[in-house]
Amino acid sequence: MPWRLLKFGLKSTHDEPRFFPESKPLKPHYDVVIIGGGGHGMACAYYLAKEHGITDVAVLEQGYIGGGNTGRNTTIVRSNYLTPEGVKFYDTSVKLFEDLADDFDLNIFYSTRGHFTLAHTDSALRTMRWRAEVNKHQGIESEVVGREEIAKEVPYMDLDCNGHAPVMGALYHAPGSVARHDAVAWGYARGAYNRGVEIHQKTRVTAIRTQGDRVVGVETDRGAISCNKVISMVAGSTPRITSMLGLRTPIEIFPLQACVSEPVKPFMDTIVVSGSLHVYVSQSSRGELVMGASVDPSVLHSTRSSFDFVEGLADQMLDLFPFMSRMKVMRQWAGMSDITPDFAPIMGKTPIDGFYLDAGWGTWGFKATPVSGKTMAWTVANDKTHELIEPFRLSRFADFDLVGEKGAASVGH
Structure with a gap:
């Protein structure tokens, strides 16, 4: 039994400060x-x-x-953006995230995983090279990698995507991380x-x-x-x-939906994103696969999730990870994304x-x-x-x- 828990059990009063403020x-x-x-x-x-x-x-x-x-949200932290303005802004955020646990004296479960943005077409691969060059000019660790490097780091992924949209390469962003929101x-x-x-x-x-x-x-x-x-x-x-x-x-406001699977033994220590398939996935510290897609196509002020979302997401996820076919979705939800032109x-x-x-x-x-x-x-x-x-x-x-x-x-x- 942890000493901290035993200490509380033996005391008649608990002087631990409130985590949340009292209402005033x-x-x-x-x-x-x-x-x-x-x-x-x-x-x-x-x-x-x-x-x-x-x-x-x-x-x-x-x-x-x-x-x-x-x-x-789905808790991903990264700075591999496309514009110099965006890269500098989000890189500052990543550096602040790295010290938050010490600032707060609180575990925020910050975990550096590495972030793969998959490219399935020649045009997508050109965009990845563009982003990599912008990132490098700003001192950000990003590089374009081929199928061999992806297979080495994510061996459980079907790089041929069931023949629908084979992976040609990826933008790899080593500082990509997750944290407890x-x-x-x-x-x-x-x-x-x-x-x-x-x-x-x-x-x-x-x-x-x-x-x-x-x-x-x-x-x-x-x-x-x-x-x-x-x-x-x-x-x-x-x-x-x-x-x-x-x-x-x-x-304009668009719903953005996400879901998590049942918890399983940890196996995914990277973050995988596919722009062409509109899916992204990482594994939480509890073993759940945290998955999401692109925003819904219609302007709507709503946080209602839909079967259409999870059906479409599952279809694309199984092209990348066919072994997930027997996994169960535990819960799904939506947020409201405020998007500019x-x-x-x-x-x-x-x-x-x-x-x-x-x-x-x-x-x-x-x-x-x-x-x-x-x-x-x-x-x-x-x-x-x-x-x-x-x-x-x-x-x-x-x-x-x-x-x-x-x-x-x-x-x-």
Whole structure:
């Protein structure tokens, strides 16, 4: 029996601190209000308090901590993107992820696996070479590998894909990793709370109050709050928040579905993605195969999963891994992906003074959690867009200065 458990069993009282904060009444005023208690919102609160000394902060979450897209993703972390802007941004995030467990004093189950993006056609292979060159110019470890290297690392995969779409090569990204998504949200939440940030779950924002072109407060289903700054970090709920201010964005919402298999003995120590087949898979620390596909084809604000998704996914997965035919799907779910036309996020200041936006994350929001929180906290504290996220400003759509990340982000992971 672990000594820690025995110690608790022999004590009449337990002085272990609460992991989650106790519920408190809302104060009438905060310096900063963060809408959204997912990974990004909690990370922003954490860095505001830790690095900028801003602790008069309220995080307002309509559900529970990490209950939105943070708890519905497939936990992949990588930086092998297509544009220099995207590569630098996500590489910073990977480096932050590597130190989070020490920062939090909490195991986030961060595990470096290596990430294979399969190419089934000549055009896909050209894109992989393009991405590899961009990555190398930014100091990122990525390279194009052939069938022999793939077979050595993933010997249980049918490289001929049952004759339907033979694998020609892959982009191999050695730093590709997985982490426990809820542990990341919990770690940031606990760190923020311990530094004085208030976290209010089951608190829905119903309106944002302005005077002229400036934000002055928010209204919730628990009462009104005045504040100096508001940050929206709500992913698939972004259109609902921006409509309160009459702020137009090009974001559209598509469901993204995923599922897990029954747990089996660990055998897959890599992450495998196929852009052509629109599937990706890794194995969790519990032995489950975590699988997903591309976003659903229709705009829909919904988290309902479907039989059509799992049927199509199974068809493609069995082409790659025919031995999985006897494995059972344990559960499936969906999240709401907020996608922009250039498949890059929207971050930073907006035309409304005091209102900051973190949105447009599509299928790649989890991997940006640390860097998003850090750069948005800097932006709010200095009222100036951080240089790392300047390319992701909202005004780029009006300026026709798009980032063009579709070639590395549209498949999912």
